[in-house]
Amino acid sequence: DIVMTQSPDSLAVSLGERATINCKSSQNVLFSVNNKNSLGWYQLKPGQPPKLLIYGASTRVSGVPDRFGGSGSGTDFTLTISSLQAEDVAVYYCQQYLAVPITFGQGTRLEIK
Amino acid sequence: QVQLQQSGPGLVRPSQTLSLTCAISGDSVSSNSAAWNWIRQSPSRGLEWLGRTYYRSEWHDDYAASVRSRIIINADSSKNQFSLHLSSVISDDTAVYYCAAGWSFEIWGQGTPVTVSS
Numbered sequence: 001d002i003v004m005t006q007s008p009d010s011l012a013v014s015l016g017e018r019a020t021i022n023c024k025s026s027q028n029v030l031f032s033v034n035n036k037n038s039l040g041w042y043q044l045k046p047g048q049p050p051k052l053l054i055y056g057a058s059t060r061v062s063g064v065p066d067r068f069g070g071s072g073s074g075t076d077f078t079l080t081i082s083s084l085q086a087e088d089v090a091v092y093y094c095q096q097y098l099a100v101p102i103t104f105g106q107g108t109r110l111e112i113k
Numbered sequence: 114q115v116q117l118q119q120s121g122p123g124l125v126r127p128s129q130t131l132s133l134t135c136a137i138s139g140d141s142v143s144s145n146s147a148a149w150n151w152i153r154q155s156p157s158r159g160l161e162w163l164g165r166t167y168y169r170s171e172w173h174d175d176y177a178a179s180v181r182s183r184i185i186i187n188a189d190s191s192k193n194q195f196s197l198h199l200s201s202v203i204s205d206d207t208a209v210y211y212c213a214a215g216w217s218f219e220i221w222g223q224g225t226p227v228t229v230s231s
Contacts, residue, residue, distance in 0.1 A: 001178075040217040042160070049211055049221035050152075050160065061219070093160055097217050100175045102150075102162040 002027045002096050006105035012113040019081040021108045023094035028074050031098055038098035041070055041079045044091045044107070054079065086112065115139040117212050117222040125206075125229050131199040135212030135222050142188045142195055143168045148216055151186060151197045154224075155208035166195055202229045 003026040013019040029038045037057035042050040052061050054070035057077055067082045081088055089112060094105040121133035133151075140147055148167040154160050164176035166186045176184050180199060188195040199206065207229045212222040 038217075042218075044154070044160070049213075049224050050154075050218070051221075052217060052219050055217040055219075095160070095217070101177045102165075104160040104162070107159045 001101055002029065002099055002103050004094055004096055004103050004105040006092075006094055006108050008108060009106070010109040010111070012111045013081075013084045014113045015086065016083050017113075019084050019088070019110055021079045021092050021094075021110070023072075023077045023079070023105050025075045025077075025096055027099075029096045029098040030074060037073055037077070038096055039070075039072070039077050040095045040097060041068075042093045042095060042104075043088075044093065045089075050093070081110075084110075084112070115214055115220045117214060117220055119210075119212055119222040119225050121225055121227075123226055123228060125202050125227060126231055127203055127229055128201055131197070131202050131206065131210075131227060131229075133197045133210055133212070133225055133227075134194050135196070136192070136194045137214075138193075140214070141190075142193050143190050145169060147214060149186075149188065149195045150213045150215075150218060152211045152213055152218070153208040154211065157205075158208070161208075163197070163199075204229050 005024045007022045039057040041054040044050045058070045069080045071078050091107045116138045118136045125131045150165040151163040164186045166174045183200045185198040209224045209226050211224050214220040
């Protein structure tokens with residue numbers, strides 16, 4: 001199984017400041033057929049289903065604010081929120097979908113400082 | 114636009130079978146490019162993928178090892194829906210269960226909180 005490890009487990013950032021969440025996979029998640037990383041980022045808020053923010057490690061889903069950005073390749077990835085807003089308080093998960101079983105990181109709780 | 118609507122009971126007795134259905138609108142369960150997944154979320158486990166089914170000239174399914182001996186995911190083309198059946202449930206199966214579409218999960222159902230209790 002591909003193990004996904006996020007850091008930190010929790011994070012407190014001031015409004016308007018940058019938030020950075022890291023994700024490391026135990027194996028390379030680059031899909032050789034299209035040369036894209038099979039890596040997604042999700043936002044989970046209480047009482048709502050998870051929301052896909054980023055796929056292919058860096059492609060933002062339509063309608064997601066451009067303050068959300070994804071980067072990285074191979075085994076190391078980052079989700080950056082450039083200017084934290086109050087509505088960004090949530091738990092964030094990375095996910096690999098290269099291989100079965102599809103696996104998620106343990107989650108990073110993001111709060112306002 | 115693809116939408117998923119979940120249905121099923123929120124309370125299941127221990128040792129019984131948990132059954133949930135996900136009705137699809139805006140796409141076909143038999144699409145040759147789609148995949149249909151079940152995921153659960155709990156405070157102790159976070160997000161856990163359970164399995165998926167997809168059609169490529171014939172039906173295929175993949176399951177997580179943690180539930181492989183107890184799970185069946187099947188599709189009903191006549192009703193354009195797919196279902197989760199998890200047998201011999203225990204209290205540790207208490208979670209919010211979601212269906213989701215795609216290879217990365219672009220579309221999610223609304224979620225069904227399921228409690229395993231007598």
